[in-house]
Amino acid sequence: MTSARTLPDSPAGVAGRRSAGSDEEPAAPRRLPARLDWLWAALLTLAVAVFGIGRAEPWRDELASWNAASRSTGELIDMLRHVDAVSGAYYLLLHGWVSVFGDSLAVLRLPSALAMAGAAAFAVLTARTLFDRRTAVFTGLLFAFVPAVSRYGQEARSYAFVVLAVSAATWLLLRALERPVLRRWAPYALAVAAAGLFHVVSLLILLPHGLIVLLRWRRDRRGRTVVGFAVTVAVGLLPVVPLVLLGQRQVSRQISWIKTPHLRSFADLWSNLFASPTTGLLLGALVLLPLAWSRGRRPAGELLLTGAAPILAAWVVSQGSTSYFMDRYLLFTVPAWVVLAAAALAALRPLRAGALALAALVVLGLPDQRQMRTEWARIEQDGRAVAKVIAKGYRPGDGFAPVRGDDKVFMIDYQVEYYLPERVRLKDVFAERSALQRDDLFPKECAQPVQCLRGTQRVWVVTWSGTDNPFHKFPKGQAEALRSQYRVVESKTVRGLTVSLVERTP
Known part of the structure; x- marks a missing residue:
């Protein structure tokens, strides 16, 4: 795949020509190495997510997490046989966490903030792999300030971990496709398993991942890539199968309240997906722009599949007896949309135009950021x-x-x-x-x-x-x-x- 990193007019290419052209030019100021972009993005996301993390009163789903995690391991496993098995992996993780650090609100929510920080790191790595460093920098900055990242980074539920697992899986798939060997497929299998164990709806990501594999195969005709993907997915799904079977027996009392979606439900979902109608509208205006430039069309198309295919699939599946069309169930698509929007911002010329657009996105999202950190943002009862x-x-x-x-x-x-x-x-x-x-x-x-x-x-x-x-x-x-x-x-x-x-x- 042609990457913006290899183009002669990319920032890296220009810098390379300058350093080779003259010994008399002043040395460039030292910058953080590109290989550490994922680290500062993770730290920035963590800092934003933990700001005011213990202020909002816990709502009923968080209280369910607290109650489950407060039980002994044996009591928790017994409970999962009857209810909420799909949240079992998260409950077990939270159980271990509170047994060490306690159960204050901030402590209960901190694992989610850490998970969102990890998701930011993988989103940046994905942006760098598909586009260039400039896109990666915009991705790190934009991801940290999307209101939904803070919203679910401050919630004692599994959704941040799902975002982390799917973000990791997407980047690991890209690495495996570059060199389809066992040591690259194995981490992908682990990420798929983690995504399914934290929330089975996240397995819809396998649809766009499979389509990306087929598109790559169509171009390079490497048959072992398709076989490697199929085998890896099968291995990754093995620990998830018992959970799916158990979850199916509990589905009537778990999510029977979710209504069958209509076409207008897409608009509602998009607004709620980012926890801010304004942010959702602005991101929606940006995500299609990378498809317009030839050097970014192919990676942008793959990211568009990663974001859109699970949403479309969830809508179709939800036309049956059980609906899964819920914004927080599809939160794992947010990193793909952020990278697409970041690619659009990075392509704007001059660079300050992209920076100003990013600043506008952050500022316009501040009212929603502020609201979600108020005491009564989630419940009305004291x-x-x-x-x-x-x-x-x-x-x-x-x-x-x-x-x-x-x-x-x-x-x-x-x-x-x-x-x-x-x-x-x-x-x-x-x-x-x-x-x-x-x-x-x-x-x-x-x-x-x-x-x-x-x-x-x-x-x-x-x-x-x-x-x-x-x-x-x-x-x-x-x-x-x-x-x-x-x-x-x-x-x-x-x-x-x-x-x-x-x-x-x-």
């Missing part, structure tokens, strides 16, 4: 304030009754429990079997609420705010049991929630 109220008035033997029923997916119980101090040990009065006992993320609720309340003198009741009813949204049986046997001693409304202390009537 579980921390509820925990403070309970901790202040707690007595040993107190019960706990968070609203669940149809609203259990909002995990109000975990929002409060995450902030409760160790000394506060509440009895979950309407949990016949705890989530831990039933190897699940949710407890089994009591079929006979009156009996479950026996022996509990005081109960802390937590439900949604906006009503005078302290048992709002509780299942009918639970609400009647509380109303008939307890009186409200005190009640306090905080952001989004109401916490009431009820005491058994004489």
Whole structure:
């Protein structure tokens, strides 16, 4: 493949002619070696991602991660047999992390920031391989300031690791295609396995990767390249197959809520993919430009396949009984779009035009960067304030009754429990079997609420705010049991929630 690095008008070519042309020219200022571009890009991405990392309150998916990671290894494996197997690799990784470093918000999210930093490194390496150093520099700068990179680099979920694995796989594939030998195919197999283990939807990347292999084969007719790719993918998928089979049994309760996408869903996805409608619009205006110049058309076409094919495939597959068309499930395509946009910026002349366009992208994305770091960026309920109220008035033997029923997916119980101090040990009065006992993320609720309340003198009741009813949204049986046997001693409304202390009537 012709690379911009070998063109006579490339920056490297010009520099080479100058150094050979005259001994009297002043020495060029020292610059960071090109081979270290991936390092500064990773450090920049990490710095941006960790800024304000512990500020936003955790939302329900992060609380699920915390709950799962807080279990013992055996308890976690037992849970994965029943629910959330597709997140198992991430939960196990996070379990090891919190066992060493603790479970504060910043600590819970830091692995994702590190993963995004790694993804930045591989995006830069891909840009350098397909284009030139200038594109690689623009890639490193642009990737760090895409709002979605910070959004998911500050979330205790697996998506940043998926981006890392797919970014690594793309670069490793390019290396293997340059020299298709075992020591280059083996790392690619590991990256494919990691992508699938962190999220099976990311395996859609194999579609554009396969197309790239076929396009390269069509040009050079090296049959061993196709065979090597096929064998490598098969090996990489081996550890993922059991996860896919187990995940299929759990899919009805995991993602049945995702709606079948329509054509207009592409526009929504594109905006959400970058966590900023403005950034998405500007990147969309740039990504097709590299296809217009002959020296960049081939690598740009391969990157376009890498970004677009998984999205199109997800849309088609989602027309069936199960939908996978969700922006965060397809986040792994972001590096490809960033490299394409960076190639467009690098091609602008003069160079300051590209720099100004990059600066505009960064500045226009700042409102979204700022918003995602606000305290209530992800949830509207203040579980921390509820925990403070309970901790202040707690007595040993107190019960706990968070609203669940149809609203259990909002995990109000975990929002409060995450902030409760160790000394506060509440009895979950309407949990016949705890989530831990039933190897699940949710407890089994009591079929006979009156009996479950026996022996509990005081109960802390937590439900949604906006009503005078302290048992709002509780299942009918639970609400009647509380109303008939307890009186409200005190009640306090905080952001989004109401916490009431009820005491058994004489």
